[in-house]
Amino acid sequence: MGIFETLSFALPELVLVIGAMGLLIAGVFLGDSAAKHISLASVGLLLIAIILVIFGPGAPTASLFDGAFRIDAFSDFAKVIVFAAAAVAILMSDRFLGGEELGRPEYPVLIVLAVFGMSLMVSATDLISLYMGVETQSLALYILAAFNRDSRRSTEAGLKYFVLGALSSCLLLYGASLIYGFTGATSFEAIASVAKASDANIGLVIGLVFLISGLAFKVSAAPFHMWTPDVYEGAPTPVTAFFAAAPKLAAMALFVRTMVTSFPDVIDDWRPIIALIAVASMAVGAFSAIVQTNIKRLMAYSSIGHMGYALIGLAAGTSSGASAVLIYMSVYVLMTIGAFACVLMMRRRGGMTENIADLSGLSRTNMPLALILTILMFSLAGVPPTAGFFGKWYVFLAAVDTGMIWLAVAGVIASAISAYYYLRIIWFMWFDEPAPAFERDTGPVLRFAAWACALLMFPILTVFMGPLIKTAEWAAASLF
Amino acid sequence: MSLAAIAFFVFASAAIASALMVVVSKNPVHSVLFLITAFISVAGLFVLMGAEYLAMLLVVVYVGAVAVLFLFVVMMLDVDFVELKQGFLQYMPVASVLATIVVVELIFVVAVWSLPSNVELAHPSPTAAETVTDPNGPTNIEALGLILYTDYIHYFQIAGIILLIAMIGAIILTFRTRDGVRKQDPAAQVARKREDGVELVDIKSGQGLS
Numbered sequence: 001m002g003i004f005e006t007l008s009f010a011l012p013e014l015v016l017v018i019g020a021m022g023l024l025i026a027g028v029f030l031g032d033s034a035a036k037h038i039s040l041a042s043v044g045l046l047l048i049a050i051i052l053v054i055f056g057p058g059a060p061t062a063s064l065f066d067g068a069f070r071i072d073a074f075s076d077f078a079k080v081i082v083f084a085a086a087a088v089a090i091l092m093s094d095r096f097l098g099g100e101e102l103g104r105p106e107y108p109v110l111i112v113l114a115v116f117g118m119s120l121m122v123s124a125t126d127l128i129s130l131y132m133g134v135e136t137q138s139l140a141l142y143i144l145a146a147f148n149r150d151s152r153r154s155t156e157a158g159l160k161y162f163v164l165g166a167l168s169s170c171l172l173l174y175g176a177s178l179i180y181g182f183t184g185a186t187s188f189e190a191i192a193s194v195a196k197a198s199d200a201n202i203g204l205v206i207g208l209v210f211l212i213s214g215l216a217f218k219v220s221a222a223p224f225h226m227w228t229p230d231v232y233e234g235a236p237t238p239v240t241a242f243f244a245a246a247p248k249l250a251a252m253a254l255f256v257r258t259m260v261t262s263f264p265d266v267i268d269d270w271r272p273i274i275a276l277i278a279v280a281s282m283a284v285g286a287f288s289a290i291v292q293t294n295i296k297r298l299m300a301y302s303s304i305g306h307m308g309y310a311l312i313g314l315a316a317g318t319s320s321g322a323s324a325v326l327i328y329m330s331v332y333v334l335m336t337i338g339a340f341a342c343v344l345m346m347r348r349r350g351g352m353t354e355n356i357a358d359l360s361g362l363s364r365t366n367m368p369l370a371l372i373l374t375i376l377m378f379s380l381a382g383v384p385p386t387a388g389f390f391g392k393w394y395v396f397l398a399a400v401d402t403g404m405i406w407l408a409v410a411g412v413i414a415s416a417i418s419a420y421y422y423l424r425i426i427w428f429m430w431f432d433e434p435a436p437a438f439e440r441d442t443g444p445v446l447r448f449a450a451w452a453c454a455l456l457m458f459p460i461l462t463v464f465m466g467p468l469i470k471t472a473e474w475a476a477a478s479l480f
Numbered sequence: 481m482s483l484a485a486i487a488f489f490v491f492a493s494a495a496i497a498s499a500l501m502v503v504v505s506k507n508p509v510h511s512v513l514f515l516i517t518a519f520i521s522v523a524g525l526f527v528l529m530g531a532e533y534l535a536m537l538l539v540v541v542y543v544g545a546v547a548v549l550f551l552f553v554v555m556m557l558d559v560d561f562v563e564l565k566q567g568f569l570q571y572m573p574v575a576s577v578l579a580t581i582v583v584v585e586l587i588f589v590v591a592v593w594s595l596p597s598n599v600e601l602a603h604p605s606p607t608a609a610e611t612v613t614d615p616n617g618p619t620n621i622e623a624l625g626l627i628l629y630t631d632y633i634h635y636f637q638i639a640g641i642i643l644l645i646a647m648i649g650a651i652i653l654t655f656r657t658r659d660g661v662r663k664q665d666p667a668a669q670v671a672r673k674r675e676d677g678v679e680l681v682d683i684k685s686g687q688g689l690s
Contacts, residue, residue, distance in 0.1 A: 017641060024648070065634035106652050113645050120638065132638040139642060143649035158653075 009062045009071055012049040012079065013119050019045040020112040027105025035103040039090055042108035046087040046115065053079045061478065067187040068126040077326060077475035078122040078253040085246040085333050086115045088449055092337075093238030095443045096344055096352075102148055102236065110147075111242060114140035118250035122257070127176040127186040130258065134172065134218060137247060138165050144242070145235040157234025164217070164227045172214025178207025188262035196265050205269050212273055215258065218251040221307045222280035229288075232300035237352065240296055241340030244303050245333045252307070252329050256314050256322050260479050267317045274315040275407050281308030282414035289421050294354050295343055298421065299336070302380060305418055306332050312407055313395045321398035323476035327469060331379075331391040331461070338376045338453025345369060345442040345450065353438075356425060361434025368447075369438070370429045372454040379457040381422035382415045387461035394469070488528055495521035508554045516547045533620035 007014060020042070027038050053076050061072045090108050097103040117136030124130040142165060146158020180186055182204040183194040195204055217224040232240045263270055285305015292298040310332070313325035346353050363370040379388035392415060396408040461468065498517040505511050519542045526535035618626065628636050 021644070066631060068634050104652070106648055110645070110648065110652075113641065113648075116641065128635055129638075132635055132642070136638060136642050136645065139645045139649065143645070143652060146653055149653050 006064050008056075009064055010069065011056050012052040012083075013116060015049050015052060016045060016112055016116045016119065019048075020109050020116065023105070023112070024109045027109060030105070032104050035097070035105045035107070036094065038105040039094055039108045042112045043087045043090050045112060046083045046090075049119075050080055050083045050087075053083070063125065065129075066126075067189060068129040069120070069123050070125040071123060072478040073475040074253070074257065074322075074326075074478045075119075075123045077471060078249060079119050081330055081333055082115060082118050082122070082246045082250050085249070085337060086111055086242065088337055089238065089242035089245065091445045092241060092341055092344060092449055093236075094445065096236065096238045099347075100148065100236070107144070107147065110140045110144055114144070115246065118246060121250045121254040124254060125188045125257070125261065127180060127188075127191075130254065131169075131173060131176060133254070134214075134251075135169065137250065138169070138218070141165075141243065141247060144239045145231055147239060148236045151234075151236075153234040154236060157231045160234075161227055161231045168214050168217030168224065171210050171217070175207045175210025175212070175214060178203055179211060182207060188258065191262040192264055195263055204266070208263065208266070208270055209273065211258070212270065212277070215251065215255045216277055219248060219255060219307045219311075220304055221277045221311060222284040222304060223277075225281065225284060225304045228304055229297045229300040232303075233294055233296045233354075237296065237340070237344055237354075240299075241337065241344065244299060244336045244340065248303065248307065248336075249329045249333050252310055252314075252325060255311075256325055257479060259314060260317060260322060264317075271315055271317060274311055275404065278308045278311035278315055278407065279410050279414075281305060281311065282411060282418075283308075286414045286417040289418065292421075293356055295346075295356050295359075296354055298356065299339060299343070302418070302422075303332075303336065305414065306380075308414070309392055309395055309411055312399050312411055315404065315407060316398040316402045318398060318402055319473075319476050319480045320394075320401060322479055323469070323472040324394040324398040326472040326475055328391040328395050330468065330472070331387045331457075334453050334456055334461075335376055335379050335388060338372065338450050338457070339380070341446045341450035341453065342369060342373050342376065345438060345446050347439050347442065348436060349439065356428065358435050359425060360428050360432035362429040364434045365437035366440075369450075372450045373429060374426050375454040375458050377422040377426050381419040383419070385462045386458045387465070388457065390461070390465050484528060487524065491521045491524035491528070494518075495525065509551065512547060512551045512554055515550070516543050519543050519547060531620060533624065 023038050023041055023045070026041075027034060030037075060076075061070075063070045090111055093107065094103075097107065114137050117133050117138070117140060120129060120133030120136060124133050142158055142162040145161045146155050148154035176186075179191065182201050183191045185191050185194060213224060217227075220228040232243065235243065259270060259274070281304050285301050285303075285308055289298050289301035289305070292301060306328075310325050310328045313321040313328060315321070316324070343354070344352075346358060348358075359373070362373070375386065379386035382388045382392040392411065396411055399405070399408040399411070495518050498514045498521060501514040502511045502518060505514060519538055523535040523538045523543075526532070526538065617623075
């Protein structure tokens, strides 16, 4: 393959990175006043990238750069959702950043660069490209967490994220070096051909444990979740909305691809680890969230719990498990974006409010918002017939199919416990004395995003779950 | 003894001596200066091994950037080293345990090292310089470039992007536009006319300017 033919397969990434650099230069020359236009332009870039992923030139499956970068249905699926989630996150930030006088052209540029890292992650089929994709993404995210540099909490969030993220990168690299040492290969395909069940080396397994630890940090699964609540609370709210959606899906997709394509024959060694992480995450998500009073912290613990459910699908290690992870994560991304759109609408005269108590009696002061939040909370809790229920259903089904009934039972118990705090919010909104009303003027983007996500959760996806499942199955099949 | 052997012993002993002085010398500035000497000596050793690119990299990166940065930090920060050394005796037990562990490890390393046998002495294995350096082949940097821009182009480019992100981050998080800074604007100075700056006033004697 010539260089131009090779590059034509990586066109979405090229568009993103070259566009980001162009916008950066434009931002420098036009100054902070152009932040809004740069935002819109970067949303345009992401849309172009989505179109290129779906309709772009090149074969549907290709492996580039000596097997470092792979395009297949799985990466296409993840990329489309990541790009879309990032575009919505940029649009949702506009008003908030303008209000806090944080509107700077570098903000959307950094998001686009982070998205570039994520798209490298979901296409990575080599330990080196895995690491470099993770670093590209993480470095941009550290900066975004500390974006409100005059706020002590934001800088604290950025620093905490950076230090712990660097530690997790160390674990990941150490694991990767052990795996390279014991298999003599860095590409997933070559590792899979060496790592056979019969001679599963103890050194390889130790490397695998470290690699899993590093990746578990990136998806914020327990016991590597410590950074999540602090970073979510401290970072500016639109940044948190972005953190909770796109990077989670990208990291989870990377996790699935790494485990399933490079260690398929040693699944008996890594399945218990993943199952343990899944149970721990669900437990942390279920119990720690109960005592939270800040809605951003609550969402952080809730996302830890959701990662646990998604990891059940990975623990299954089958094609239906991988497709269940994709279904779960797509639904999760939609729910999270909707929930954060609602959090961004919690604005009173004098600033944002983040306490759960501020939602009291919302049904009487702001009926539409209460309705949206109710649907989203039901969906997050996994109550039928919302889409959140179907996400959990397929994950549990995949676990039962591989004979891990105990894991599915643990998941059901955890979701029953976590339903308590989701339903508590609904109780506050419908049956409590009203707190002062929020400002009505929230801007069309937030309203549209919140409505769209809520309606997708129920009833649109309830009825049209079939196409999503078909697409996810088609995407997951390309891994096996 | 060949010239290369003499050079090797000069560089090696200089490297060890200055490395020792880094630890021993009381003044931290002297330590950093000895560190620079150590780097340069090691760079000389690299040249002898035929790794000239690595040697230049060591000089440029470590001597030119890292060591000078150290020097700035040591000189800029007002660290009281006498105060730092207080409590030395208090931590002595912990330190001696650690030192013992390291010494035992060193003994193990030496213990597994054996002198070359007579066969090996008769047929010495070629040194790195003898095996790697082919006078007609590509130089170090050519060889690196040939790999970096072909097999590893993907990683090389991503590394560039990561550095770009780091740069953007450093600027965003630290750069502030300050108000009230008087900047010189040569164009405005040259474009200024006499009428802009000079006003002629007729003052009657005894009245002054009011």
